[in-house]
Amino acid sequence: METKYKKVALSDLTELAQPAEAIKQGKLVAFPTETVYGLGANALDGDAVRSIFKAKGRPNDNPLIVHIADTSMLEPLVTEITPDTKKLIAAFWPGPLTLVLKKTLLVPDETTAGLDSVAVRMPDHPIALELIRKSGVPIAAPSANRSGRPSPTMAEHVAEDMHGRISWIVDGGSCKVGVESTVLDMSDGIPTILRPGGITPEMIEKVIGRVQLDRSLITGKSVEKPRSPGMKYTHYAPRGDVIVVSGEHIKVAQWINHSAEEDRKAGLKAVILSATEHLSHYPENTTLSYGSLSHPEEAATNIFRLFRQSDRNGAQKIYVEAIPKDGIGLAVMDRIEKAAAGRFIRLD
Ligand code: TXA
Ligand code: MG
Numbered sequence: 001m002e003t004k005y006k007k008v009a010l011s012d013l014t015e016l017a018q019p020a021e022a023i024k025q026g027k028l029v030a031f032p033t034e035t036v037y038g039l040g041a042n043a044l045d046g047d048a049v050r051s052i053f054k055a056k057g058r059p060n061d062n063p064l065i066v067h068i069a070d071t072s073m074l075e076p077l078v079t080e081i082t083p084d085t086k087k088l089i090a091a092f093w094p095g096p097l098t099l100v101l102k103k104t105l106l107v108p109d110e111t112t113a114g115l116d117s118v119a120v121r122m123p124d125h126p127i128a129l130e131l132i133r134k135s136g137v138p139i140a141a142p143s144a145n146r147s148g149r150p151s152p153t154m155a156e157h158v159a160e161d162m163h164g165r166i167s168w169i170v171d172g173g174s175c176k177v178g179v180e181s182t183v184l185d186m187s188d189g190i191p192t193i194l195r196p197g198g199i200t201p202e203m204i205e206k207v208i209g210r211v212q213l214d215r216s217l218i219t220g221k222s223v224e225k226p227r228s229p230g231m232k233y234t235h236y237a238p239r240g241d242v243i244v245v246s247g248e249h250i251k252v253a254q255w256i257n258h259s260a261e262e263d264r265k266a267g268l269k270a271v272i273l274s275a276t277e278h279l280s281h282y283p284e285n286t287t288l289s290y291g292s293l294s295h296p297e298e299a300a301t302n303i304f305r306l307f308r309q310s311d312r313n314g315a316q317k318i319y320v321e322a323i324p325k326d327g328i329g330l331a332v333m334d335r336i337e338k339a340a341a342g343r344f345i346r347l348d
Contacts, residue, residue, distance in 0.1 A: 003163050005155075007171045013130040019168045020134035028055055028165075030144040030158045031131050032172035033123035035096050035180050035198060036151040036304070037158045038067065038141030039166065040131070046108040049140050053110075055165040057147045063113040064140040065098050065181070066120045069132035076106050077118055077138065084208045085186050091207045094124035096181040096198030111140050117187040127172040143180060150236050150304040150339070153178050157308055178301035179331045184211070193217065196331040198300070217334065238307040240271075240315040242340040244333075246322035247347030253281035255347055256319045260286060263317050271315040273306055275299075278321060290320075296329040303332055307339065 008015045019029045026048035029040050039056065041048035043066040053060050068074055071089060074081065078101040081089075085099060103118035112118050120138075123129065132139050143151040146161040155171035162169065182197035184204065191211045193201055204211045243259070245252045253274075260270040272287045279287055288306050291298025310318045320336055323329045337344065 001164055001167070003159075003166055003169060005159075005169050005171060007155075008127055010126050010172075013126065016127065016131050016134050016170070019170050020131055022167045023131070023135035023137065023139060026051075027167040028052060029131070029168040029170065030152075030155075030162060030166060031128055031141075031170040032125055032155070032175055033067075033128045033141075034125045034175060035123070035177045036153055036175050037144040037155065038123075038128070038139075039144035039158075039162065040067070040139040040141040042135070043067075043111050043138040043140035044106060044108065045137075046110040049108065049110040052140065052142065055162065056142060056145070058142065059147070061113050062142075063115055063119060064111050064142050065183075066107070066111060066118055067128060067132055067139045067141055068120060068122050069129045070122070073132075073138055074120060077104060077120060078102060079104055082186070084191070087207050088184070088186070088204070089122075092199055092203075093122040094129065095122070096124070096177050097121060097204075098181045098183045098195075098197075100183065100185040100187050100194070102187050117185075119183060121181055125172070125175075127170060131170070148237060150238060150307040151180060153301070153304050157305070160308070174301075174305075176301065177297075178304060179328070179335055182331070185214075196334050198328060198331065200327050200330065202327070236304065236307070236335045237339045237341070238311045238315075238318060240269075240310055240318045241343060242307075242318045242320060242336065243343045243345065244320050244322050244336055244340045245345045245347065247345075249278055249321070250281070251347045252321055253278060255345065256321075257282060260317070260319060268316045269314050270317040270319065271310045271313060273303075273310075273318065273320040275321055275323070293323065296323055296327060296332060299323055299332045300328050303335060 098121040100119045107118045144158045152158045153175040177198045182199040183195040185192045194214045263270040275293045276289045290302045
């Protein structure tokens with residue numbers, strides 16, 4: 001398949017006419033959002049949605065998020081919008097909060113993987129919003145990576161994974177949040193965070209009071225039948241082995257330096273993802289900085305890009321300094337721990 005590229009400047013959104021036309025015709029279009037790039041298709045067209053799964057190599061029991069451009073697009077998709085849901089919409093949309101709500105018959109089973117709920121969000125990105133408006137339909141979009149790979153935060157990451165598999169890649173530059181949206185289940189019982197993201201538990205609590213973390217996020221173990229089906233798959237992983245190390249930072253640096261030295265002796269290439277504050281603990285040219293510990297949103301913006309860069313550098317071992325699970329740090333550590341698949345060293 002021929003993949004067409006279009007660089008779109010925020011000052012000229014008329015450039016989106018052709019990609020929007022492609023969505024109308026049931027084709028696949030990758031586009032930027034404030035979190036990560038999405039791989040979009042008409043959410044109401046079961047055949048179009050099926051081709052998303054094919055292009056990504058995504059297991060078909062993993063439902064998609066439906067993206068809308070204004071709240072009037074929500075009503076036909078869901079059976080009920082409760083007062084708490086309304087408060088969340090007023091506080092966080094457009095933005096990185098996905099709400100899981102009971103679906104209507106309008107939403108095809110392909111989009112929700114047969115569930116009776118649908119995940120919906122309004123992205124905070126002018127290109128995403130205009131693409132939805134111009135195509136005139138809600139757009140189902142998972143992250144635009146091949147299944148299991150790190151989510152793309154730049155158009156070139158999408159090209160790496162999707163060139164030749166989709167119709168269009170809309171290049172709108174780098175994504176500012178860098179990790180995927182928070183998924184909050186409002187469909188049943190106590191509001192439950194199924195996936196941590198840009199909107200933190202503290203922020204949600206301020207608006208609706210009680211909110212809980214899904215069991216799988218507390219135990220760190222995958223559960224057999226998770227409420228968010230996507231959470232059971234290996235995720236976000238670069239090709240090299242990710243090893244997360246937590247504890248007092250001098251000890252962490254000593255442990256990583258020792259292990260990386262052993263790797264080098266064994267002929268393996270190692271890279272260290274460290275906080276800017278700790279770069280001086282490591283030999284030159286062994287590190288990539290994910291940002292300052294006092295600004296965990298920098299680690300969110302950078303982490304997936306650094307995973308891909310580690311791959312391009314041919315790293316077989318990727319050591320990552322853990323960050324505190326406060327605020328957006330919870331989402332960053334969720335992604336890092338999933339990429340590490342159990343390789344977690346605790347030094348205190
Ligand atoms: O930031 C984002 O959310 C990005 C951008 C493109 O919007 N999208 C994204 O989609 O991360 P995806 O497909 O990579 O992740 C969707 C997550 C999965 O964990 C999936 O299981 C969950 O949302 N999900 C979707 N529908 C659901 C539902 N009805 N009930 C529970 N979980 C659902
Ligand atoms: Mg994804």
